[in-house]
Amino acid sequence: MRVDIWSDIACPWCYVGKARFDKAVSQFANGDQVEVRHRSFELDPGRAPNDIAPVVPMIAEKYGISVAQAQANEYKLGDLASAEGLEYQTEGRDHGSTFDLHRILHFAAEKGLEAEVWEAFYRANFAEEASLYDCGRIVEVAVAAGLDKDEVTAVLEDPAAYREAVKADEAEAAALGANGVPFFVIDGKYGVSGAQPTEVFGEILDKAWGERKPAIITVAGTDDAEACGPDGCAI
Amino acid sequence: MRVDIWSDIACPWCYVGKARFDKAVSQFANGDQVEVRHRSFELDPGRAPNDIAPVVPMIAEKYGISVAQAQANEYKLGDLASAEGLEYQTEGRDHGSTFDLHRILHFAAEKGLEAEVWEAFYRANFAEEASLYDCGRIVEVAVAAGLDKDEVTAVLEDPAAYREAVKADEAEAAALGANGVPFFVIDGKYGVSGAQPTEVFGEILDKAWGERKPAIITVAGTDDAEACGPDGCAI
Numbered sequence: 001m002r003v004d005i006w007s008d009i010a011c012p013w014c015y016v017g018k019a020r021f022d023k024a025v026s027q028f029a030n031g032d033q034v035e036v037r038h039r040s041f042e043l044d045p046g047r048a049p050n051d052i053a054p055v056v057p058m059i060a061e062k063y064g065i066s067v068a069q070a071q072a073n074e075y076k077l078g079d080l081a082s083a084e085g086l087e088y089q090t091e092g093r094d095h096g097s098t099f100d101l102h103r104i105l106h107f108a109a110e111k112g113l114e115a116e117v118w119e120a121f122y123r124a125n126f127a128e129e130a131s132l133y134d135c136g137r138i139v140e141v142a143v144a145a146g147l148d149k150d151e152v153t154a155v156l157e158d159p160a161a162y163r164e165a166v167k168a169d170e171a172e173a174a175a176l177g178a179n180g181v182p183f184f185v186i187d188g189k190y191g192v193s194g195a196q197p198t199e200v201f202g203e204i205l206d207k208a209w210g211e212r213k214p215a216i217i218t219v220a221g222t223d224d225a226e227a228c229g230p231d232g233c234a235i
Numbered sequence: 236m237r238v239d240i241w242s243d244i245a246c247p248w249c250y251v252g253k254a255r256f257d258k259a260v261s262q263f264a265n266g267d268q269v270e271v272r273h274r275s276f277e278l279d280p281g282r283a284p285n286d287i288a289p290v291v292p293m294i295a296e297k298y299g300i301s302v303a304q305a306q307a308n309e310y311k312l313g314d315l316a317s318a319e320g321l322e323y324q325t326e327g328r329d330h331g332s333t334f335d336l337h338r339i340l341h342f343a344a345e346k347g348l349e350a351e352v353w354e355a356f357y358r359a360n361f362a363e364e365a366s367l368y369d370c371g372r373i374v375e376v377a378v379a380a381g382l383d384k385d386e387v388t389a390v391l392e393d394p395a396a397y398r399e400a401v402k403a404d405e406a407e408a409a410a411l412g413a414n415g416v417p418f419f420v421i422d423g424k425y426g427v428s429g430a431q432p433t434e435v436f437g438e439i440l441d442k443a444w445g446e447r448k449p450a451i452i453t454v455a456g457t458d459d460a461e462a463c464g465p466d467g468c469a470i
Contacts, residue, residue: 011463043463063467073470110345112399164347176451180464191451194460204454216411216426219439225429228246228278229415232298235308 001034001205001212006041006173006183009101009121009132012077012088017182017195018122019084024201030209038109038118040102040169041181044095052096052133059095087127096133102169103162104142107155113146120145187212236269236440236447241276241408241418244336244356244367247312247323252417252430253357254319259436265444273344273353275337275404276416279330287331287368294330322362331368337404338397339377342390348381355380422447 005021007014025031060070071091078090101121108117124132124141131137135156142152155161173183176191184201185191187208192200226234240256242249260266295305306326313325336356343352359367359376366372370391377387390396408418411426419436420426422443427435461469 008463011468013461013463013468016461043465059467073468076470077468177453180462182462185451188448189451190454192454192456194456194462196456196460200456200460204456213423216420216424218412219425219427221427221429221431221435221439225431225435226248226251227415227417227429228243228248230278232294233246233248233308233312235311 001030001187001209002037003034003187003205004037004039004185006039006169006178006185007181008041008043009098009125010095011043011181012081012126013195014182015086015088015122015126016077016081016084017184019081019086020195020198021182021184021201023084023198024205027198027202028205028209030205034205036115038105038114039173040105040166041173041178041183042098042102042166042170043181044097045099045170047097047099049097049100052094052131055093055095056091081126087123089127089129092129093126094131094133096131099166100135100138100156101132102166103155104138104147104152106162106165107151108142108145108147111147116145117142117147236265236422236444237272238269238422238440239272239274239420241274241404241413241420242416243276243278244333244360245330246278246416247316247361248430249417250321250323250357250361251312251316251319254316254321255430255433256417256419256436258319258433259440262433262437263440263444265440269440271350273340273349274408275340275401276408276413276418277333277337277401277405278416279332280334280405282332282334284332284335287329287366290328290330291326316361322358324362324364327364328361329366329368331366334401335370335373335391336367337401338390339373339382339387341397341400342386343377343380343382346382351380352377352382 005018007018025034028034056070056074057067059065059073060067074090078088081088105114105117105121108114120141121132124130124137132141138156139149139152143149176185178191178193180193182195183191183193186204190204190208192204240253242253260269263269291305291309292302294300294308295302309325313323316323340349340352340356343349355376356367359365359372367376373391374384374387378384411420413426413428415428417430418426418428421439425439425443427439
């Protein structure tokens with residue numbers, strides 16, 4: 001059973017929500033048959049790659065709240081992350097464009113390392129002191145997660161690489177009516193928004209599993225339609 | 236709407252059946268919304284890469300028929316291909332392992348060139364005089380279809396590259412009960428075997444389109460589950 005998760009590496013609720021979801025999967029009887037796929041969603045899609053700024057004053061200015069309030073929000077997020085067993089740097093985090101991170105995540109998926117790189121990017125963005133918004137740091141984190149340095153560098157240097165894959169994910173999210181993240185689609189059927197409690201994710205997994213679709217229906221077509229098999233081609 | 240087609244490049248009925256299917260899509264009112272995916276199926280999966288032989292005597296020996304009968308079968312296949320507007324070399328074609336071709340097709344899919352390389356491989360195998368069962372020729376055909384020469388060579392030189400992707404496709408075909416090709420699965424729902432007439436493919440496309448699943452069902456979950464949107468993160 002497949003679960004698609006639209007999220008952004010810069011999204012604290014995605015970081016927390018993913019941990020709650022992962023816990024639900026680990027508690028789910030058929031958890032080993034749940035295939036999770038990362039889907040791209042940039043919260044700040046127009047942001048220039050070199051527009052990097054500390055989170056707290058950026059949030060304060062963007063939403064017209066005081067720096068103290070923005071900082072208090074970070075402390076609250078830190079507490080909620082901590083409740084899920086996640087580390088969280090509540091002071092001094094950076095914000096920037098996540099477009100390159102999404103491109104690398106699509107590349108990682110092709111290499112079978114999506115889960116590893118996804119977790120490494122979350123950790124680097126939320127739990128580590130060094131800013132992730134820097135080509136050198138992105139390469140460092142991606143390579144530590146198992147990707148090849150030259151290949152990652154080549155993807156970063158070619159802005160067209162995986163661009164369409166990121167944009168296609170975002171178009172699909174829009175078509176599904178998702179205007180925020182995290183956004184989960186379970187078995188292509190049930191959509192749920194937000195960092196739901198683990199129990200809610202567990203209930204949806206149970207429900208979708210119970211209703212998962214049967215194998216395909218075989219259509220007879222023309223009985224003598226020609227085919228080739230291990231014993232040769234019907235003539 | 237997605238259509239998965241399991242096939243082998245060495246399979247004449249796959250070559251003919253794909254042309255009949257493509258014609259059905261071109262005549263289908265929603266044909267521009269049909270996404271076709273190549274899925275791997277080797278008819279001769281244990282064949283050594285260097286075991287290359289002319290088709291006609293190989294077929295005669297394998298199935299205990301005369302060389303004349305095997306050659307007559309090729310002429311008949313040539314006529315049926317011709318009826319679909321396809322060229323077909325009825326004399327002197329080679330047979331060999333298609334494992335490398337399938338690996339390159341998976342690579343091509345990642346590069347957005349699956350359709351182009353698929354068609355080029357069919358054409359090279361059935362319509363052109365030069366044998367496709369040779370690394371140099373595979374590279375030549377793949378590059379003419381738009382792939383990068385160094386990248387194709389690297390895939391061919393690494394037998395592990397895309398091996399699992401090929402094997403996963405074959406395992407899925409087996410799970411779906413397909414023991415011959417071509418095998419079509421329309422919208423993950425209807426399976427049909429063989430080079431069906433164009434009209435049969437058209438009927439199945441119509442049926443599947445009429446029944447295509449609705450958009451996802453939104454699950455409310457906990458109403459105040461936290462999410463981040465373009466206007467910030469709910470705290």
